[in-house]
Amino acid sequence: MNRSIAxxxxxxxLALLSPAALVLTLTTLVPILYMVVSSLYRxxxxxxxxxxxxxxxxxxxxxxxxxxxxWSSMQKTVLFLLYTITPQIAVGMFLAVLLFRExxxxxxxxxxxxxxxxxxxxxxxxxxxxxxxxxxxxLNVLLIKLGLPPQTWLSTKGFSFITxxxxxxxxxxxxxxxxxxxxxxxxxxxxxxxxxxxLVFYAGLTALPLEVFDACRVDGAxxxxxxxxxxxxxxxxxxxxxxxxxxxxxxxxxxxxWVIFGNAEPTRIINVHLYTIGFTxxxxxxxxxxxxxxxxxxxxxxxxxxxxxxxxxxSSV
Amino acid sequence: xxxxxxIMKSALFYVFVFGVVLFWAFPIFWIxxxxxxxxxxxxxQDLHLIFGPTLANYRKIFTSHNFFHFLYNSAYVAVxxxxxxxxxxxxxxxxxxxFRTGGFLLVFLIMLTRVAPPAAIxxxxxxxxxxxxxxxxxxALVIVNVAQNLSFMLLMLKSFIDEIPYSxxxxxxxxxxxxxxxxxxxxxxxxxxxILTTSIFTFIFTWNEYLFAMVLCSSNRVKTxxxxxxxxxxAYAIEWGPVFSSGVVILLPIMLLAFFVQKYIVKGLxxxxxx
Numbered sequence: 001m002n003r004s005i006a007x008x009x010x011x012x013x014l015a016l017l018s019p020a021a022l023v024l025t026l027t028t029l030v031p032i033l034y035m036v037v038s039s040l041y042r043x044x045x046x047x048x049x050x051x052x053x054x055x056x057x058x059x060x061x062x063x064x065x066x067x068x069x070x071w072s073s074m075q076k077t078v079l080f081l082l083y084t085i086t087p088q089i090a091v092g093m094f095l096a097v098l099l100f101r102e103x104x105x106x107x108x109x110x111x112x113x114x115x116x117x118x119x120x121x122x123x124x125x126x127x128x129x130x131x132x133x134x135x136x137x138x139l140n141v142l143l144i145k146l147g148l149p150p151q152t153w154l155s156t157k158g159f160s161f162i163t164x165x166x167x168x169x170x171x172x173x174x175x176x177x178x179x180x181x182x183x184x185x186x187x188x189x190x191x192x193x194x195x196x197x198x199l200v201f202y203a204g205l206t207a208l209p210l211e212v213f214d215a216c217r218v219d220g221a222x223x224x225x226x227x228x229x230x231x232x233x234x235x236x237x238x239x240x241x242x243x244x245x246x247x248x249x250x251x252x253x254x255x256x257x258w259v260i261f262g263n264a265e266p267t268r269i270i271n272v273h274l275y276t277i278g279f280t281x282x283x284x285x286x287x288x289x290x291x292x293x294x295x296x297x298x299x300x301x302x303x304x305x306x307x308x309x310x311x312x313x314x315s316s317v
Numbered sequence: 318x319x320x321x322x323x324i325m326k327s328a329l330f331y332v333f334v335f336g337v338v339l340f341w342a343f344p345i346f347w348i349x350x351x352x353x354x355x356x357x358x359x360x361x362q363d364l365h366l367i368f369g370p371t372l373a374n375y376r377k378i379f380t381s382h383n384f385f386h387f388l389y390n391s392a393y394v395a396v397x398x399x400x401x402x403x404x405x406x407x408x409x410x411x412x413x414x415x416f417r418t419g420g421f422l423l424v425f426l427i428m429l430t431r432v433a434p435p436a437a438i439x440x441x442x443x444x445x446x447x448x449x450x451x452x453x454x455x456x457a458l459v460i461v462n463v464a465q466n467l468s469f470m471l472l473m474l475k476s477f478i479d480e481i482p483y484s485x486x487x488x489x490x491x492x493x494x495x496x497x498x499x500x501x502x503x504x505x506x507x508x509x510x511x512i513l514t515t516s517i518f519t520f521i522f523t524w525n526e527y528l529f530a531m532v533l534c535s536s537n538r539v540k541t542x543x544x545x546x547x548x549x550x551x552a553y554a555i556e557w558g559p560v561f562s563s564g565v566v567i568l569l570p571i572m573l574l575a576f577f578v579q580k581y582i583v584k585g586l587x588x589x590x591x592x
Contacts, residue, residue, distance in 0.1 A: 020409025
């Protein structure tokens with residue numbers, strides 16, 4: 001680049017960037033600083049227009065020691081990440097490898113797979129709330145037609161095959177959220193985002209040199225060997241990026257759970273808990289502290305993922 | 318020996334593909350169909366594959382629930398947000414790409430907005446807007462949605478502008494082109510597919526947004542479509558008919574986009590993962 005042009009236009013380059021920088025500062029940095037400050041005060045709708053009583057780290061102590069729902073919602077958030085992302089990646093990869101060939105109607109299949117990804121989360125929840133509905137939902141009506149007993153899809157009962165394990169069954173079911181309600185929010189997220197994983201892996205496959213696969217065929221490698229020793233290693237960077245993107249997006253999930261279950265305890269992940277503290281209980285101060293803690297928690301997860309293997313993707317968020 | 322085996326294998330493959338399509342497309346298709354059913358057929362223990370279609374569910378949301386107004390609110394927020402994100406994003410991405418302006422702080426800010434969950438930063442937005450008396454205004458929604466989408470626009474457009482050779486610009490400058498001309502007549506057309514992609518995504522994300530709209534714009538005057546549709550589901554009763562028809566109204570523009578500008582959508586979804 002021509003250095004003299006670049007330096008002589010210092011004002012211009014700042015002028016071009018300033019709208020974006022200003023917006024980002026005002027809408028991200030300022031609110032986060034505001035949240036850090038407000039987390040140090042006792043604050044609710046009544047106190048808002050008066051002098052806020054300073055409580056120091058009191059709100060943080062409250063969240064960490066006096067709020068059992070906080071720890072359980074953290075636990076559920078981590079479980080939610082594990083349960084949704086793992087099958088999405090696996091199924092997405094399976095579909096991408098399987099559909100990576102020429103066949104009739106391929107374009108249509110790919111278009112249809114776009115729909116769930118783009119579908120409004122609220123509408124997705126409505127669709128599945130209807131499908132899972134006990135009395136008139138699609139699945140139960142279908143089961144009854146087929147002469148099978150209807151299922152309580154959205155119940156908060158643990159899976160009977162888990163709770164039935166003698167001794168540790170009930171403990172397993174409650175510790176690892178192995179119940180119908182939790183499974184259904186996991187399923188809804190899976191339904192929406194497995195096509196995304198498929199799409200990205202598929203695009204990753206198209207970007208690979210075809211000669212590699214020809215060579216495998218010539219050498220007599222089985223399909224599994226080709227996948228295990230050629231395709232998967234070549235796609236590894238893409239897989240890590242998808243894991244990273246899925247973690248970020250799963251940590252933002254809110255509407256899907258809210259519309260189906262509200263703030264019911266079995267499906268209360270951290271985002272729903274944040275809303276409950278801040279807007280159902282109107283404890284603004286504690287919600288701010290919880291927000292700060294959540295941001296730190298997310299930073300921790302992302303750093304962990306980075307150290308585990310996703311080192312190449314920091315430029316691709 | 319070999320031919321029947323191959324036919325069976327390809328038949329199995331098509332059965333599988335059909336299953337995949339069914340699993341991901343059928344729920345949406347079923348909602349579309351059900352939205353034309355009269356109430357008594359929706360709340361019933363039968364599937365009613367054949368029925369006399371009715372527009373009653375649509376009439377209901379547009380006449381007794383003011384959905385024209387919610388539609389306007391949604392469209393207004395989505396269009397204005399997309400315009401602002403485009404303007405700030407295009408100029409900002411150009412500056413980022415050509416001059417590496419901003420340094421670490423800017424990159425940090427971009428990353429922060431990209432990863433922070435809306436629920437975590439909702440509280441300060443709500444309080445700040447309360448100071449500014451912006452709660453229950455569409456302006457508030459535009460502001461938060463711009464914040465949510467700008468980082469994606471910056472990152473994606475930057476990578477598009479990176480691909481445009483700098484020598485073209487230098488040639489134009491020697492010919493006497495001004496900065497404005499270079500941006501609008503040279504860079505803009507060359508980065509057009511990136512701009513379209515990011516704008517489509519900004520529009521869809523804003524159109525779909527729920528949490529901010531629910532908290533910041535709860536009054537009927539400024540409600541958006543997803544919030545209005547969510548209102549049909551309460552802890553006490555669910556009106557399935559309006560739920561389906563409002564769902565279809567929300568999805569229609571998105572489905573049209575998916576059909577007609579599919580190329581850009583795939584590009585946007587796979588951006589970052591696959592060059």
